[in-house]
Amino acid sequence: MSEVSVARILITGTPNSGKTTIFNRLTGLHQHTANFPGVTTSVSRGRIRWQKSSGHCLEAECLDLPGIYSLYPDTPDEREAVQCLRHALSLPGPQCVVFVADPTTPHRTVHLLLHLQEYIHIDLVVFNFWDVAEKEGISFNEKAFVRLFGPHLRYCFHNPRNHVHLRTIRNALASILEAKSHEPFRHPLLQATLQESPDTRIARSTALYRRVRDAANEIFPQKTSPFSSPINPKDKVFLHPFWGTLIFFGFLFLIFQAIFSWTNWPMRGIEWLFSRLSAALHTVLPPGPLTHLLADGVVQGLSGILVFVPQIAFLLFFLALMEESGYMARAVALMDRLMRRFGLSGRSVVPLLGGAACAVPSILATRSIPNPRQRLITILVIPLMSCSARLPVYTLLLGLLLPDSKVVGLDVRGLALMIMYLLGFCLAVGAAWLFSRMIPQGGKDYLIMSLPHLQRPLPLVVLSKTWVGLKAFVLGAGRIILFLSVILWVMMHFGPGDLGIGPKPSADPAQRLKESWAGYAGRLLEPAIRPIGGDWRIGIALVSSFAAREVFAGTVATLFPPPPGQPLRSHLSSLQSADGRRIFSPATCLALLVFYAIALQCLSTVATVHQETRSWRWPLIQFVIFMMSAWLAAAGIYRMADFWGLSV
Amino acid sequence: MKQRANWREKLRNGWYRVASIQPSVEAARLTEMGLAPGSRVWIATQAMPFGLIYLHTSDGALIVREEELKDLTLEPEYTP
Numbered sequence: 001m002s003e004v005s006v007a008r009i010l011i012t013g014t015p016n017s018g019k020t021t022i023f024n025r026l027t028g029l030h031q032h033t034a035n036f037p038g039v040t041t042s043v044s045r046g047r048i049r050w051q052k053s054s055g056h057c058l059e060a061e062c063l064d065l066p067g068i069y070s071l072y073p074d075t076p077d078e079r080e081a082v083q084c085l086r087h088a089l090s091l092p093g094p095q096c097v098v099f100v101a102d103p104t105t106p107h108r109t110v111h112l113l114l115h116l117q118e119y120i121h122i123d124l125v126v127f128n129f130w131d132v133a134e135k136e137g138i139s140f141n142e143k144a145f146v147r148l149f150g151p152h153l154r155y156c157f158h159n160p161r162n163h164v165h166l167r168t169i170r171n172a173l174a175s176i177l178e179a180k181s182h183e184p185f186r187h188p189l190l191q192a193t194l195q196e197s198p199d200t201r202i203a204r205s206t207a208l209y210r211r212v213r214d215a216a217n218e219i220f221p222q223k224t225s226p227f228s229s230p231i232n233p234k235d236k237v238f239l240h241p242f243w244g245t246l247i248f249f250g251f252l253f254l255i256f257q258a259i260f261s262w263t264n265w266p267m268r269g270i271e272w273l274f275s276r277l278s279a280a281l282h283t284v285l286p287p288g289p290l291t292h293l294l295a296d297g298v299v300q301g302l303s304g305i306l307v308f309v310p311q312i313a314f315l316l317f318f319l320a321l322m323e324e325s326g327y328m329a330r331a332v333a334l335m336d337r338l339m340r341r342f343g344l345s346g347r348s349v350v351p352l353l354g355g356a357a358c359a360v361p362s363i364l365a366t367r368s369i370p371n372p373r374q375r376l377i378t379i380l381v382i383p384l385m386s387c388s389a390r391l392p393v394y395t396l397l398l399g400l401l402l403p404d405s406k407v408v409g410l411d412v413r414g415l416a417l418m419i420m421y422l423l424g425f426c427l428a429v430g431a432a433w434l435f436s437r438m439i440p441q442g443g444k445d446y447l448i449m450s451l452p453h454l455q456r457p458l459p460l461v462v463l464s465k466t467w468v469g470l471k472a473f474v475l476g477a478g479r480i481i482l483f484l485s486v487i488l489w490v491m492m493h494f495g496p497g498d499l500g501i502g503p504k505p506s507a508d509p510a511q512r513l514k515e516s517w518a519g520y521a522g523r524l525l526e527p528a529i530r531p532i533g534g535d536w537r538i539g540i541a542l543v544s545s546f547a548a549r550e551v552f553a554g555t556v557a558t559l560f561p562p563p564p565g566q567p568l569r570s571h572l573s574s575l576q577s578a579d580g581r582r583i584f585s586p587a588t589c590l591a592l593l594v595f596y597a598i599a600l601q602c603l604s605t606v607a608t609v610h611q612e613t614r615s616w617r618w619p620l621i622q623f624v625i626f627m628m629s630a631w632l633a634a635a636g637i638y639r640m641a642d643f644w645g646l647s648v
Numbered sequence: 649m650k651q652r653a654n655w656r657e658k659l660r661n662g663w664y665r666v667a668s669i670q671p672s673v674e675a676a677r678l679t680e681m682g683l684a685p686g687s688r689v690w691i692a693t694q695a696m697p698f699g700l701i702y703l704h705t706s707d708g709a710l711i712v713r714e715e716e717l718k719d720l721t722l723e724p725e726y727t728p
Contacts, residue, residue, distance in 0.1 A: 069680040074673065105707035107682045201676035202669055209684035216706070230690050230704040239702065239711075240695050333711045337698040446674040446716050447700075448681060451709035 006093050007060035007177045009048065010085060012116070013100035014108050015067030016452050018128040020044070021160045022100055023064035026170065030468045031064065032361060033461075034323035035452045036332075036350065038368030040066045041077040043084045050174045058174055060096070063088060066367075069108065070115055072201050076375070077367035089120060094180035096123045096173060103133040103140070104453070106220040111205070111212045113149070123176045125155040126169060132453060137222050144218040148211075161458060234454050238330040248334055251327075253418060255318045259311045259391075260414035266310040271567050274303035279564045293489050296561045301485030304557030304568065305477050305550060308392035313470050315388055319357050320465040324457035328353065329449060336447055342429040343436025345369055346447045348378040352428060355385030356421065357469060359605045363612055371445040373436075379612055380622050381431045383600050386424035388473060392553040393545075393596045394420050399569045401589040423597055473550075481554035484544050488558050491518035518559075532595060532634040533588035533647060535577055546601050581648050587641030591634040598630035659701070661692045662727030670719035678720070682707040688725065 009026075011019045015037035024031055027046025032039060044064040051057055065084055066077040073079040089095060099122045101109040116122060127133075127140070145155070154172055158165045196204075238244050281295035322328050328350055336346025344352075347369045354362035359382050366382075369375040386394070398413045398420075405412050495516040497505045506512045513519055522536025529539035537559045545552040560583075562571035575583040582588075600606065600623050609619040641647060666687050669675045682705040683689060690704035701717060703710040 069677065072676065072680075074677060105682075107687075107705070108680075108707045111680065111682075197671075198673050198676045199671040202671050202679050205676065205679035206669070206684050209679065209682075209687070213684075213686065230709075231692050231702060232709070235702070235709065236695060239697055239700075241697055244697065329711075333697050333700055336700060336713070446677070447711070447713045448674060448677050448716055449711045450681065450707075451702075451711055453708070 007058070007096070008088055008091065008093060009060050009062045009096045009098060009173060009177075010065060010088055011063065011098045011100060012065045012081070012085065013067060014069060014102060014105065014112055016450065017067065017100045017102040017105075017109070018158075018160055019067065019100045020064055022098075022126060022128065022158060022169070023062060025166050026173075027062050030464070032465075034328065035326040035455065035457075036323065036329040037067060037450050037452070038075075038077065038347075038350070038365070039323075040064060041364050041367035042066065042080060048170070048173070050170065058177065060173070060177055069112065070201070070205070071119065072196050075368050075370045080367070085120070094177050096176045096180065097121065098124045098126060098173070100126050100128050102129055103127050103138055103220050104129060104136055105450075106138070106216040106222075107209070107212055110148070110216040110219065111208055114208055114212065115204075117149070122153060123180075124169075124172055125149075125153060127155060127157045129160065130157040131159045131161055132455075133220070138220050139222075141219050141221060144215065148215045148219065232454060235330070235451070238327065238454075239333055241334075244330065244334050248331055251318075251322070252421070255315065256418035256421065257411055257414040258318070259314050260395075260411045260417060263310040263314060267307050268567075270307045270309065271303065274299055274306070275562075275565055275567075278303075282564070289493065292493070293486065297485045297489030297558055298482065300557045300561045301481045301488075301554040302478065304554035305392065305481050306474065307568075308395060308550070308553065309470065309474065311391055311395060312388050312473055313466055315391060316357060316466045316469040317462065319353075320462040320469075321457055322353075323465075324455070324462055326452040326454045329451050332449060333451075339429070342433040343374070343377050344381075344429070344432050345371060345374045345378075345445055346449070348374065348432075351378055351382055352385055352425070355382045355387055355428075357388050358472075359383050359385070359387050359602060360608045363605070363608045366612070373439055373441060374445060376439060376613065376618070377432050377435045379609055380435050380618065381428040383602065383605050383609075383622070383626065384424055384428040384431055384598065386421045386597065387549075387602075388469075389477070389549040389602065390420075390424075390596055392550045394593065396553050396556065396569070396572075397584075397589045397593050397596075400573050400584045401586055401593075420593065420597060427598060477548055477550045477554070480548050481551055484551060484555060485558045488518065488540070488544070488555060491521065492516050492559070495519065528631075531638065532591040532631065533585065533638040533642075534592070535583060538583070538588070538592070542595075546603070548603075549596065549601050552596070585647045587638050587647035590641050590646070591638035594637045595630045595634035598626055598633055600626040600630075659691050659693050659722070660724075660727045661694055662690070663725040664689050664691055664722040665725050667721040667723045669721075672719045674716045675719040678712070678716070681705075681710060683720065689722075691722070 011023050013019050020031050020033045020040050023044060023046065024033065026048050029046045031044045046062045047059060048062050049057060049059045063084065065081040068078050068081050071082055073082050097120055099113055101113065103109065113122065156165060156168045156172055158169060238247060278295045278299045281291060281299065285291040331353065332346045332349045335349040339346055339348050351362040351365040354365055362382050363379050366375045366378045369378060394417055398416050402413050402416055492513060493516060495505065497503050497515055503515060506515060518540055522540050525539035525543060526536045529542065541552050541555040541559060544555040557568055560572055560575060562568050572584050577583050606619045606623060609622060610616055666683050666685050666689065668685055669679060687705060692702040696702050699714055701712050701714055703712060
């Protein structure tokens with residue numbers, strides 16, 4: 001099949017109707033899903049293949065579109081969905097439009113389906129969450145459905161909690177695509193809908209709702225008491241200004257306690273495993289530079305990163321729990337007023353909280369913010385939220401700074417980690433306030449948010465999301481640290497003397513390191529690093545973490561390799577510089593913590609900000625402001641700590 | 649008795665019917681989400697996050713800011 005006539009499946013529907021779950025199951029991909037509206041903010045593409053009994057193979061490109069309420073887009077993600085729908089339908093080749101319907105929102109669903117049918121041909125309706133609908137007493141009246149949409153509109157049911165209906169959907173798609181030889185139904189008004197005024201939109205919606213109101217009740221009859229309070233009792237607690245806020249912060253507190261208290265044993269296990277591996281390599285391989293590179297360069301570097309896997313797994317696990325349970329939308333509501341005071345919107349909360357995992361997808365998630373100014377401010381401050389890449393750095397430095405002790409049964413390091421995350425949040429809202437003074441007002445802001453059902457998260461879904469996030473972390477950071485540890489090892493073990501353009505290589509390891517390429521590069525950086533309490537080696541670790549923050553831990557492990565059998569942290573805390581001061585003194589650790597909390601050391605984030613703002617101006621402003629602030633704040637903290645005698 | 653809903657006037661918890669809508673972008677989105685004229689809605693203002701109103705339509709729960717309802721005229725139907 002040629003590129004221009006490829007078969008295409010377009011998945012559309014209202015936000016949070018489960019389109020991406022179906023897309024993932026059909027294509028075998030792992031696009032991010034969550035139980036709140038506005039998760040899919042860009043079009044995802046995948047492939048579906050059918051092997052026919054005749055040996056013939058049918059293949060189609062599958063497009064998962066962001067959710068929409070109508071063809072009148074208000075936010076960048078809705079605009080992308082409508083534009084993609086319009087563009088895809090103008091291409092040649094068989095097309096199949098799948099409408100994913102949530103029967104627990106019958107009026108919205110029927111309204112959008114009728115609205116779309118005015119402009120495009122819908123081929124298949126998938127009634128998703130049918131298990132939830134049945135629990136709510138909703139049933140399906142086939143006659144009423146056929147009366148409203150005609151006998152040719154195919155439909156099937158899907159339950160995200162099992163795969164029973166997936167085969168039905170696959171078979172229906174295959175038969176629709178095979179039967180389709182005609183051009184898709186297209187309407188010239190699809191272009192015009194993008195420019196409708198509010199009056200026209202309301203008039204159209206109101207007229208449509210007159211048809212929808214009775215029809216939806218007839219298609220999805222539900223037994224409910226007409227005058228009972230429908231508010232979910234759990235929402236009375238989760239949304240309560242006092243209890244809700246207490247639960248929110250209590251949940252955050254639990255996460256950070258868990259990250260430190262529950263991960264001690266697996267982390268020690270990983271450290272032990274790598275120290276054994278390093279010792280085994282020294283034993284098995286013949287002595288020489290290659291053995292040294294593998295055992296002390298690569299293995300130490302990887303150990304410096306992989307030791308933090310349990311902590312990142314816990315962070316990702318708790319974030320997945322919040323997303324899947326539907327709690328995240330409640331957090332948005334709780335934080336709206338606070339966010340607005342700082343020039344943000346309640347909708348900024350989801351990207352900001354998502355920033356605790358990774359800034360890149362969180363910046364894309366801002367596409368659901370309708371106000372361009374609030375969206376820009378959210379994009380600019382997201383990198384200040386403490387992402388999972390900062391976690392290894394914080395854990396390492398807090399481990400050096402604080403004793404492994406408990407206060408009132410609470411892990412001291414866990415409390416300090418929570419303070420670091422709260423510091424990130426405070427810095428983000430503070431920066432938002434400053435940016436809101438700099439960026440002129442513009443655009444309409446509103447908060448109208450559909451609250452998803454509160455549900456018990458599926459363990460498999462939560463674990464799968466944790467695994468996908470963890471894999472991305474390990475592969476992403478692992479590749480970089482593998483590359484950097486080799487480069488660093490070469491720089492640390494060779495110098496100008498080996499090329500005959502400097503002093504002869506010394507036999508003393510400390511002197512040899514000083515005269516290596518890394519030593520020369522580090523001393524060049526030293527004037528900038530000294531004010532924040534670091535020596536030239538810390539300077540190298542700081543520079544290497546511009547590729548990715550988490551690389552700091554791996555680089556430190558490569559630059560200061562612990563003797564076999566000694567854990568990295570206890571080795572680092574005992575290191576002393578020539579003047580007798582500890583290299584990782586409390587003052588240096590504090591300064592580095594502050595530096596990493598503010599600095600923008602993530603090239604992927606800079607690139608994503610450029611892509612989303614469509615200019616280099618904002619990423620450059622962001623980079624310069626954050627880096628300068630980070631250095632100044634770290635230098636200030638070091639000075640203060642030095643004054644209190646913490647630099648020894 | 650018709651009641652114009654805006655941030656100055658406190659609504660009591662209860663069932664309301666949307667009587668009419670003044671055109672605006674927010675109102676257009678509200679109609680697309682189920683608050684078209686004639687639709688019934690449960691409104692909860694008490695014990696909600698500051699400045700927000702909890703709405704329960706036939707399509708489930710919505711959270712909106714008080715000012716988002718300024719363009720809606722609501723008719724009380726049942727307030728317990």
